[in-house]
Every structure is written in C-alpha cells, then in structure tokens.
Amino acid sequence: MIANSDHTPESGAESIYLNSKVAGITQMLAHAVEQTDDAVMITRADGIIEYVNPGFERITGYRACDVIGRNPGFLRSGMHPPIFYSEIWRTIRRGESFRSVFTNRHFSGELYFEEKTISPIRGSDGTISHFVATGKDVTQRISVERRLEYLANYDALTGLPNRSLLHDRLTQAIQRAHRNGKAVAVQFVDLDRFKLINDTLGHNIGDRVLIEAATRLRHCLRATDTVARLGGDEFVLIQEDVDHPDAVEQVARKILDTFAARFAAGTHSLFVSASIGLALYPDDGLSPDELLMRADLAMYRAKEGGRNSFRFFEAAMDANAMRTLTLGVAIRGALENREFSLVYQPIIDTRTHRAVAVEALLRWHSPDHGTVPPDHFIPLLEENGLIVPVSRWALREALRQVRAMQEAGQPELRLAFNLSSRQFRDVGLLQDVTAALDELDFTPRLLELELTESALMDNPEASAAVLEALRTHGIRMAVDDFGTGYSSLAYLMCFPVRTLKIDRSFVHGMEHSHEAATIVRAIASLAGSLGLEVIGEGVENLAQLALLQELGCHQVQGFLFSRPLPAAELPPPFNNREQHQRK
Ligand SMILES: Nc1nc2c(ncn2[C@@H]2O[C@@H]3COP(=O)(O)O[C@H]4[C@@H](O)[C@H](n5cnc6c(=O)[nH]c(N)nc65)O[C@@H]4COP(=O)(O)O[C@H]3[C@H]2O)c(=O)[nH]1
Numbered sequence: 001m002i003a004n005s006d007h008t009p010e011s012g013a014e015s016i017y018l019n020s021k022v023a024g025i026t027q028m029l030a031h032a033v034e035q036t037d038d039a040v041m042i043t044r045a046d047g048i049i050e051y052v053n054p055g056f057e058r059i060t061g062y063r064a065c066d067v068i069g070r071n072p073g074f075l076r077s078g079m080h081p082p083i084f085y086s087e088i089w090r091t092i093r094r095g096e097s098f099r100s101v102f103t104n105r106h107f108s109g110e111l112y113f114e115e116k117t118i119s120p121i122r123g124s125d126g127t128i129s130h131f132v133a134t135g136k137d138v139t140q141r142i143s144v145e146r147r148l149e150y151l152a153n154y155d156a157l158t159g160l161p162n163r164s165l166l167h168d169r170l171t172q173a174i175q176r177a178h179r180n181g182k183a184v185a186v187q188f189v190d191l192d193r194f195k196l197i198n199d200t201l202g203h204n205i206g207d208r209v210l211i212e213a214a215t216r217l218r219h220c221l222r223a224t225d226t227v228a229r230l231g232g233d234e235f236v237l238i239q240e241d242v243d244h245p246d247a248v249e250q251v252a253r254k255i256l257d258t259f260a261a262r263f264a265a266g267t268h269s270l271f272v273s274a275s276i277g278l279a280l281y282p283d284d285g286l287s288p289d290e291l292l293m294r295a296d297l298a299m300y301r302a303k304e305g306g307r308n309s310f311r312f313f314e315a316a317m318d319a320n321a322m323r324t325l326t327l328g329v330a331i332r333g334a335l336e337n338r339e340f341s342l343v344y345q346p347i348i349d350t351r352t353h354r355a356v357a358v359e360a361l362l363r364w365h366s367p368d369h370g371t372v373p374p375d376h377f378i379p380l381l382e383e384n385g386l387i388v389p390v391s392r393w394a395l396r397e398a399l400r401q402v403r404a405m406q407e408a409g410q411p412e413l414r415l416a417f418n419l420s421s422r423q424f425r426d427v428g429l430l431q432d433v434t435a436a437l438d439e440l441d442f443t444p445r446l447l448e449l450e451l452t453e454s455a456l457m458d459n460p461e462a463s464a465a466v467l468e469a470l471r472t473h474g475i476r477m478a479v480d481d482f483g484t485g486y487s488s489l490a491y492l493m494c495f496p497v498r499t500l501k502i503d504r505s506f507v508h509g510m511e512h513s514h515e516a517a518t519i520v521r522a523i524a525s526l527a528g529s530l531g532l533e534v535i536g537e538g539v540e541n542l543a544q545l546a547l548l549q550e551l552g553c554h555q556v557q558g559f560l561f562s563r564p565l566p567a568a569e570l571p572p573p574f575n576n577r578e579q580h581q582r583k
Contacts, residue, residue, distance in 0.1 A: 504538025
C-alpha cells in the first residue's frame with residue numbers, strides 16, 4: 001500500500017523511508033508493465049499515444065518509437081463499423097471501462113484478434129488525464145471458435161449450409177414472407193441411385209459427385225437464396241419471394257436440366273439424375289419442420305413415379321405417410337405375434353392342365369389395421385430390415401407346407417418364392433436357403449426363387465455371383481414382373497435364370513393393345529430360343545388365356561384358375577384345369 005502523505009504528518013526519516021518505498025513500488029509496477037505478455041498502451045485523454053510496452057510491440061508488430069505521438073487509428077482493420085469506435089469513446093469518457101474483442105490490423109497487414117480493456121485514468125483532481133488499454137492476442141482461440149462455429153453451421157464437404165443453418169435460414173425466410181405476404185418454396189433434392197455410385201465406385205467418387213451436385217444446385221438459384229446439404233445425397237433449396245408456383249416449377253426444371261449433363265468424377269463420367277419434392281409456405285406448412293417433411297414426402301413420390309422428376313406436395317401424401325408411419329410401428333411385433341400367414345396360387349401348365357408350381361404369397365393380418373396388402377407392408381419390412389427374419393420364417397413355412405402337398409400326391413410340385421431386393425443383397429441368403437432346404441428335406445430343384453428385374457439390375461455383377469451360387473445348389477431362379485424394368489433379354493442371358501414371368505400389365509393389355517400382344521409374343525419367342533420357361537401372370541379370363549397360348553406362353557397363373565388361398569383351402573388335387581374353371 002502507498003501511504004497517503006496528505007493526512008498523516010511523518011517525521012523526516014519516515015518520509016525518506018516512505019519515498020523510497022513508493023519509488024520501489026513504482027519501479028516494480030514499471031517492470032511489471034514492461035515485462036507482461038499483454039499489450040499495454042497509455043494514451044492521453046485526446047487519444048494520442050504516450051506509452052506502449054514491449055508486449056504491444058510484439059502483438060501489433062509496431063515499434064514504440066513509430067507509434068508514440070500518434071493516434072491508435074493505425075490499428076483499425078476496417079472490420080468494425082464506426083459506431084463501435086464511437087461507443088468506445090462514449091463509454092470511457094463517462095469514466096467506465098470498455099471491454100471487447102477487437103479485430104485489428106498487424107503491422108504486416110494481417111488481421112489479429114485482441115481481447116482488450118480500455119480504462120480511464122484519473123488525475124489527483126479527479127478528471128480523466130489518460131486512458132490505459134491492456135490487451136491479449138486471442139487470434140488462435142478466436143480462429144478455433146470460428147472454425148467450430150463454421151463446422152456447426154456448414155457442411156465440411158461441400159461448404160453449403162448444413163441442417164442447423166438451413167433451419168435458421170428457413171425460419172427467417174418464413175418471417176420475411178409473413179411480413180411481405182409472399183410465398184417461400186422448399187425444394188427437397190435427392191440424387192437418384194447415389195448409393196449405387198458410392199457402393200460400386202467408392203466414397204471418393206461419391207464425394208466428388210456431391211461437390212459437383214452442390215455447385216450445380218448453387219447456380220440454379222439467386223445468390224440471396226439458400227442451398228443447403230442435409231447429409232448424404234439430400235439437398236434443400238429455399239426460394240424466397242415466390243409470387244406464383246410457376247416460378248418454383250421453373251427452378252425445379254432448371255435443376256433437372258442442370259443434372260442432365262454428365263458428371264466428371266476422376267476417370268469416370270457419370271449420369272446422375274435427381275428427384276425433387278416441392279412444398280410452399282404458407283399453403284403446405286407454416287413451420288420449417290412441416291415444410292421440410294412435406295417436401296421430403298413429395299420427393300419420395302417423385303422417386304416412386306420414376307425418378308428424374310419433381311412433385312409438388314399434396315394433402316393426400318400426408319394421409320398416406322401417416323398410415324405408413326403407424327403401419328411401420330405395428331409391423332414390428334407382427335412376426336412374434338404370429339400375424340403373418342401364407343397363401344398359395346397355383347401355376348398351371350396349359351398343355352398338361354396340371355399345376356406345376358404354387359407361388360407362396362405373404363399376408364399380414366394386423367389386429368389394428370386389418371389385412372394389409374403386401375405392396376404396402378413389404379416396403380416397410382425392407383425399410384426396417386425385418387424382411388430378412390420374416391422371409392426366413394416364410395421360406396420355412398412354405399417349404400413345410402409345399403412338402404406336405406408333394407407328399408399328398410404331387411411329388412414334382414415346385415414352390416415359387418419371392419425374394420425382395422434387400423434379401424437378395426443379404427450376405428446370409430445362400431446359407432439361409434440351403435439350411436432351410438436341408439432342414440425340411442426339400443429337393444432344391446423344386447424351389448424357384450423369384451426376383452424382380454430391378455433387384456437384379458441394382459448390382460448386376462453381384463447378382464450374377466449370388467445367382468450362380470444358388471444355381472450350383474440346384475435352386476431355380478425366375479425373373480418376376482418381366483417387362484416392367486429396364487433389362488433386355490440379351491442382358492438376362494448373363495444370369496443363370498430359368499424362368500421369366502410376364503408382368504400382368506402386359507397380360508391385361510394384350511386383349512386391347514396390339515403393342516402389348518407384340519411384346520408378349522416377342523418375349524415368349526425369344527425366351528423359347530434361349531431355353532427359358534415363360535409364365536403369364538394375372539390371367540383373369542379365357543380370352544387372355546387363349547391369346548397367351550397362341551403366343552406360345554404355356555404356363556399361366558391368375559384368378560381364372562385360383563385366387564391365392566391358404567394351403568388348407570387349395571382344391572385337392574388342383575391338377576386339372578376343368579376343375580378350376582368350375583370353381
Ligand atoms: N389383378 C390380378 N392380380 C393377380 C392375379 N393373379 C395373381 N395376382 C396377384 O399378383 C401378385 C403376384 O405376385 P408378385 O407379382 O410376385 O407380386 C407380389 C410380390 O412382389 C410381393 N410379395 C408377396 N409375397 C411376398 C413374399 O413373401 N416376399 C416378398 N419379398 N414379396 C412378396 O407382393 C406383391 C403383391 O402380392 P399380392 O398382393 O399377393 O399379389 C399377387 C397376386 O395376388 C390376377 O389374375 N389378377
């Protein structure tokens with residue numbers, strides 16, 4: 001403590017003692033200021049620099065002799081608005097300290113961040129005579145903070161805003177639209193078959209495609225609009241100031257067009273299309289979550305509709321999604337609760353009038369939702385992965401029941417069993433199937449696994465390998481719904497397939513459409529020359545049956561002969577066409 005000499009009269013010796021003590025403390029303070037790592041700058045009340053310490057020289061790059069007598073304005077970076085500096089002056093002239101992180105310019109020209117406190121110094125008369133500024137270089141800390149902030153808001157791969165920033169931007173866009181009475185469009189963009197690119201060409205190529213996609217999307221919008229990446233191959237565009245849905249449609253078309261050009265990724269040149277779902281504020285939703293969910297739903301419908309297209313959200317999509325959601329929950333316990341069962345539909349050879357096979361078809365009887373059609377619940381099982389255990393159960397059940405039919409007098413009866421694409425990709429498939437055949441003592445050549453064209457074509461090389469492994473075990477393979485996918489017959493020759501099932505849309509179309517009949521004829525004759533068997537699906541009347549026979553298709557299946565029925569209800573011995581037609 002420095003003693004106050006004004007109030008306490010001291011003796012001469014005491015005064016000398018005190019003076020030398022004060023001198024010592026002053027010297028110590030001077031050393032402290034000189035040696036501290038922090039920058040210290042003392043200015044006069046008018047801002048002119050009177051003193052800077054070595055810490056200041058180190059942090060700013062300026063030498064003391066170059067700055068003393070100057071205004072500290074040379075440190076200004078231009079990054080703070082003028083109001084920032086007027087606020088400093090207002091505060092310190094009031095006699096208070098001002099604290100902030102300053103973005104300053106180093107002597108070298110580079111920017112640095114300084115955490116600085118500026119405090120007034122009062123003279124003995126109480127008026128402000130000087131200001132002292134003490135500061136720390138916090139450039140490293142601020143850079144890390146800024147990087148973290150960037151990462152929290154931007155996608156590291158594409159540099160686009162991420163989900164969290166998208167949410168903020170959409171909230172702001174909605175507020176602005178609410179004020180000015182305009183609409184905001186949310187475009188949910190998902191790349192088609194991106195997973196295939198990643199899986200077959202690797203993540204490096206996948207990443208390049210995403211970066212290129214991000215660049216193309218950015219060019220489809222005005223600079224003020226937002227393009228964000230939600231993750232994976234999902235992007236969202238926010239289009240503001242929308243007067244009419246036409247303007248949204250225009251952007252959606254622009255996106256599809258911009259994706260029409262090939263993507264160059266390393267040595268690969270790829271076609272990548274996109275599916276887009278559109279939702280508008282305020283018509284389709286009032287909150288960001290609602291709009292995103294609905295645009296996402298619309299995007300799914302665009303994908304289902306054949307990809308490379310866009311769809312606007314419609315209210316009916318919500319109802320469907322709601323049902324899918326509740327079904328998705330209900331189906332989780334369905335296997336344990338024994339809610340699945342199998343029905344069988346005979347496949348008849350029109351030349352012998354005998355059933356050569358039965359196709360097993362899965363049924364779900366939900367206590368809450370009634371009987372749910374397979375077209376609705378199979379995709380749910382695929383999505384949640386339950387298709388594998390459910391199918392494992394179904395295959396055993398079907399083998400057991402068909403084995404019983406064989407023993408009851410039809411020893412050569414085949415079982416046709418549907419495989420979903422997810423199961424087809426399951427590494428345990430071969431092991432599962434062969435184990436089930438062994439367990440139930442079922443002749444492998446009497447099992448025919450049915451796969452859709454698209455499941456085969458999703459990954460042709462892997463498909464060929466799996467099919468070959470199944471074939472070496474004697475198991476037959478059939479291509480289901482043939483004609484609806486994009487494979488050519490010639491391509492199918494690469495696969496060890498025994499049977500083609502002509503999709504029922506052709507069988508139904510044949511009667512009235514010359515084109516459908518021509519396609520069926522071509523399939524039947526080409527299949528014949530390749531040694532494949534052909535089955536006509538969905539035969540409902542005698543005219544269709546007659547046409548199929550005329551076109552050379554001799555195996556048929558359809559309501560004309562029998563609807564799919566539980567094993568116990570199949571007409572014994574269902575080996576005679578007349579019998580079925582009487583039913
Ligand atoms: N309009 C009409 N339809 C006929 C006629 N004859 C048969 N159908 C129906 O056509 C579908 C034939 O099965 P799919 O093409 O393999 O198509 C099946 C198959 O892809 C899938 N599915 C059914 N069971 C299973 C299964 O156990 N596993 C897998 N992965 N998929 C299954 O669900 C699809 C639909 O099955 P379902 O609803 O049982 O529908 C069956 C059958 O009931 C007819 O004359 N007219």
